[in-house]
Amino acid sequence: MSEPRHQASDRIWGGDIPSRTGRQSSAELRQIAANLRQAGCVFAEDEAGLLLAEGFTPAELDAMVARRVSGEPLEHILGWAEFCGLKIMVEPGVFVPRRRTEFVVDQVVTLMRPGAVVVDLCCGSGAISAALLVRVPEVELYAADIDPVAVRCARRNIGDRGTVCQGDLYAALPAEVAGRVDLVVCNAPYVPTEAIAFMPAEARLHEPRVALDGGRDGLDIQRRVIAEAPDWLLPGSHLLIETSRAQASSTVATLRRAGLSATVAHSDDLDATVAIGRNPGRSPRP
Numbered sequence: 001m002s003e004p005r006h007q008a009s010d011r012i013w014g015g016d017i018p019s020r021t022g023r024q025s026s027a028e029l030r031q032i033a034a035n036l037r038q039a040g041c042v043f044a045e046d047e048a049g050l051l052l053a054e055g056f057t058p059a060e061l062d063a064m065v066a067r068r069v070s071g072e073p074l075e076h077i078l079g080w081a082e083f084c085g086l087k088i089m090v091e092p093g094v095f096v097p098r099r100r101t102e103f104v105v106d107q108v109v110t111l112m113r114p115g116a117v118v119v120d121l122c123c124g125s126g127a128i129s130a131a132l133l134v135r136v137p138e139v140e141l142y143a144a145d146i147d148p149v150a151v152r153c154a155r156r157n158i159g160d161r162g163t164v165c166q167g168d169l170y171a172a173l174p175a176e177v178a179g180r181v182d183l184v185v186c187n188a189p190y191v192p193t194e195a196i197a198f199m200p201a202e203a204r205l206h207e208p209r210v211a212l213d214g215g216r217d218g219l220d221i222q223r224r225v226i227a228e229a230p231d232w233l234l235p236g237s238h239l240l241i242e243t244s245r246a247q248a249s250s251t252v253a254t255l256r257r258a259g260l261s262a263t264v265a266h267s268d269d270l271d272a273t274v275a276i277g278r279n280p281g282r283s284p285r286p
């Protein structure tokens with residue numbers, strides 16, 4: 001079982017995480033942690049604490065621990081994942097936002113200003129959008145995904161602060177957005193098809209194939225996102241795509257072929273890589 005994709009944290013927004021102190025017996029915590037450790041959970045104590053803190057009844061707690069022991073992602077069991085200090089609602093069947101994607105958010109925020117038109121393609125649970133809206137609330141935000149479960153989660157996480165659309169990449173967006181966009185951010189599936197077999201079971205068995213499979217070299221969806229970007233972006237505006245260190249040069253070459261200038265930002269701490277494309281020309285916005 002791989003490590004959890006979030007951690008117990010005091011910096012979660014939303015405020016409805018019960019305190020872990022005084023609500024649970026340490027014997028109960030030790031017993032649950034022992035069960036989880038035996039099943040291969042690396043951070044068994046943390047996970048036990050998070051499950052206990054949810055305030056489940058004893059019967060519910062047994063069922064939750066059994067689900068975790070059988071390999072279901074902790075986030076699907078809890079119903080939320082931590083992302084950028086937010087509690088992002090995730091239903092079973094939706095991609096669990098990864099900590100490395102917080103680096104994408106940081107990169108987008110440096111280019112975002114109030115009033116910007118922002119598009120989050122392949123939005124999944126809407127984690128990127130929700131985090132961006134906290135950092136720069138006064139934007140016109142559109143998020144889109146092809147998967148109805150993802151769209152349902154994104155609507156819950158974004159609420160009325162943005163428009164969430166269902167469909168295939170840009171085709172999901174209102175036509176009038178074309179040519180008005182300041183920023184497109186996209187964390188598309190980028191795992192090469194053959195590499196999916198080597199992913200942790202939590203991802204392979206519990207996240208939808210459409211969220212993982214990027215085709216033969218992993219870049220099929222990215223190529224489509226990049227090829228159509230010039231029709232949607234204002235002059236001088238940006239397209240940011242999460243990629244991997246190994247795939248970054250291909251993502252950059254694809255951006256350049258589409259007529260965008262391109263750079264790469266990388267975080268060693270998060271093992272995160274973002275390709276940043278800029279549409280040529282001067283932005284008409286001040």
Ligand SMILES: C[S@@+](CC[C@H](N)C(=O)[O-])C[C@H]1O[C@@H](n2cnc3c(N)ncnc32)[C@H](O)[C@@H]1O
Binds near residue numbers: 125145186188190
């Ligand atoms: C790797 S997940 C990322 C989700 C989210 N952006 C995040 O970082 O947590 C990729 C997402 O792309 C969506 N997706 C795949 N193909 C798509 C397409 N053709 N059009 C729109 N969304 C697509 C999947 O449903 C999935 O939610």
